[in-house]
Amino acid sequence: DQQVKQNSPSLSVQEGRISILNCDYTNSMFDYFLWYKKYPAEGPTFLISISSIKDKNEDGRFTVFLNKSAKHLSLHIVPSPPGDSAVYFCAASVRQGGKLIFGQGTELSVKP
Amino acid sequence: DTGVSQDPRHKITKRGQNVTFRCDPISEHNRLYWYRQTLGQGPEFLTYFQNEAQLEKSRLLSDRFSAERPKGSFSTLEIQRTEQGDSAMYLCASSLSGTGDEQYFGPGTRLTVT
Numbered sequence: 001d002q003q004v005k006q007n008s009p010s011l012s013v014q015e016g017r018i019s020i021l022n023c024d025y026t027n028s029m030f031d032y033f034l035w036y037k038k039y040p041a042e043g044p045t046f047l048i049s050i051s052s053i054k055d056k057n058e059d060g061r062f063t064v065f066l067n068k069s070a071k072h073l074s075l076h077i078v079p080s081p082p083g084d085s086a087v088y089f090c091a092a093s094v095r096q097g098g099k100l101i102f103g104q105g106t107e108l109s110v111k112p
Numbered sequence: 113d114t115g116v117s118q119d120p121r122h123k124i125t126k127r128g129q130n131v132t133f134r135c136d137p138i139s140e141h142n143r144l145y146w147y148r149q150t151l152g153q154g155p156e157f158l159t160y161f162q163n164e165a166q167l168e169k170s171r172l173l174s175d176r177f178s179a180e181r182p183k184g185s186f187s188t189l190e191i192q193r194t195e196q197g198d199s200a201m202y203l204c205a206s207s208l209s210g211t212g213d214e215q216y217f218g219p220g221t222r223l224t225v226t
Contacts, residue, residue, distance in 0.1 A: 004154075034215075035215075038215050041219070042219055042220075043116070043203055043205075043217030043218050043219050043220050044155065044203070044217045045214070045217070046214045046216060048215075049212065049214060064146065073186075089154050089155070091154070096212070097143055097162070097209050098160075098168070099145065099157040099160060099168060099170075099208065100145075100147075100155070100157065100215060101157070102154030102155050102156070104152065104153055104154050105152075105154050106155075
């Protein structure tokens with residue numbers, strides 16, 4: 001039972017353009033959503049989070065949008081340098097400090 | 113400010129052997145989590161601690177797995193009688209309660225069971 005789904009295993013964008021990564025979830029009890037970036041042979045790195053009481057959160061080049069009625073969130077990265085090429089995971093939790101449920105990841109490739 | 117550290121980074125063992133991994137969280141963090149990641153999947157939750165108390169365990173954590181955090185600082189994850197299906201990346205993360213849900217991950221321990 002995959003409660004958090006990232007339906008695009010891969011995404012390719014041109015350098016300098018916007019990258020949009022999508023995530024869907026099924027559990028309406030999720031209260032907090034996060035995005036992580038992962039390079040090979042490293043642990044995931046926290047990027048940005050959003051509480052279910054908000055529909056948008058922005059931090060530098062990263063913006064996360066949450067649509068609770070559609071149970072959908074997206075991560076926008078503007079602009080995208082080649083160094084952003086990595087696997088991006090969305091994650092969700094039902095309460096603060098609890099376990100994270102991760103999606104399968106989307107591999108972003110930013111081409112020069 | 114040092115991040116989460118894990119030791120060893122790589123472990124190769126033969127089926128049936130026991131292995132133990134160590135995680136040192138960010139020093140002021142009171143919560144510590146263990147996850148497992150296999151190829152092509154996101155991390156899967158195994159267990160977590162608040163201080164020295166183990167608050168939740170996944171059903172993925174069979175009787176062969178045990179985790180401890182005896183003094184509320186570092187943690188160990190032991191796998192007894194390893195099986196080939198245990199081959200994975202074992203990730204540790206930590207967070208500080210009251211500051212949000214951001215969990216900060218270590219580099220992981222890559223386990224290969226032959």
